[in-house]
Amino acid sequence: xxxxxxxxxxxxxxxxxxxxxxxxxxxxxxxxxxxxxxxxxxxxxxxxxxxxxxxxxxxxxxxxxxxxxxxxxxxxxxxxxxxxxxxx
Amino acid sequence: xxxxxxxxxxxxxxxxxxxxxxxxxxxxxxxxxxxxxxxxxxxxxxxxxxxxxxxxxxxxxxxxxxxxxxxxxxxxxxxxxxxxxxxxxxxxxxxxxxxxxxxxxxxxxxxxxxxxxxxxxxxxxxxxxxxxxxxxxxxxxxxxxxxxxxxxxxxxx
Numbered sequence: 001x002x003x004x005x006x007x008x009x010x011x012x013x014x015x016x017x018x019x020x021x022x023x024x025x026x027x028x029x030x031x032x033x034x035x036x037x038x039x040x041x042x043x044x045x046x047x048x049x050x051x052x053x054x055x056x057x058x059x060x061x062x063x064x065x066x067x068x069x070x071x072x073x074x075x076x077x078x079x080x081x082x083x084x085x086x087x088x
Numbered sequence: 089x090x091x092x093x094x095x096x097x098x099x100x101x102x103x104x105x106x107x108x109x110x111x112x113x114x115x116x117x118x119x120x121x122x123x124x125x126x127x128x129x130x131x132x133x134x135x136x137x138x139x140x141x142x143x144x145x146x147x148x149x150x151x152x153x154x155x156x157x158x159x160x161x162x163x164x165x166x167x168x169x170x171x172x173x174x175x176x177x178x179x180x181x182x183x184x185x186x187x188x189x190x191x192x193x194x195x196x197x198x199x200x201x202x203x204x205x206x207x208x209x210x211x212x213x214x215x216x217x218x219x220x221x222x223x224x225x226x227x228x229x230x231x232x233x234x235x236x237x238x239x240x241x242x243x244x245x
Contacts, residue, residue: 001097001100001101002100002101002103002104005104006103006104006107006108009107009108009111010107010111013111013114013115016115017114017115017118020115020118020119020122021118023122024118024121024122024125027122027125027126027129028125028129030129031125031126031128031129031130034129035129053131057128057129057131060128060136061125061128061129064121064124064125064128064136065125067121068118068121068122068125072114072117072118072121075114075117075147076110076113076114076117079110079113079114079150079154080110080114082110082151082154082155083106083107083110083154084106084154084155084157084158085158086098086099086102086103086189086192087157087158087159087161087162087165087188087192088095088098088099088102088161088165088185088188088189088192
């Protein structure tokens, strides 16, 4: 009864997922560039605090990107495998 | 036959709602991660913490909805033994099945509301979903208890 509507919603959700993944790549790239700029300028002017902040920020971005592209698909597949049949 | 048709429709609705819940959970996780990454990129630690906590909340609600709610519904239905006697038995059994089906849908709708709130950055309302589960169990127990009483009152047993 709801198959056609759910099929449309599924297609839309796939596109939204791709869009969000693309946005994550863009944000990671821009944030990485920002931190590289900050670290480079800190190194150029002798600001060790700026460099350490930039390195830590870059590491955080890489960690979150790994979560997004390795952990989240696994979690989503696990949730998909948990979809239960009607209990009545 | 009408009850079977109605149950079929409710089962279709269950499948659609559960699939929508899984989709909402996946997209919500992705959205909250994007928020956390954006906060990291501009150096906002509070945003990162909120994003990661939101992801954990979405996952907890999704686990409750996809793994807990069906088990609660099955357990409540299995606990209802011989709902009535005499001519009321069929009616009581059908009423119990319908109450269970509608209650299961209500629980999964409450889970969907919680998922939508958590995915959009609002407070995750796992409590409402659990309240809906409790109401369903109480409703099924009341149905099982009231129908035999009515049957005896009307002299059906």
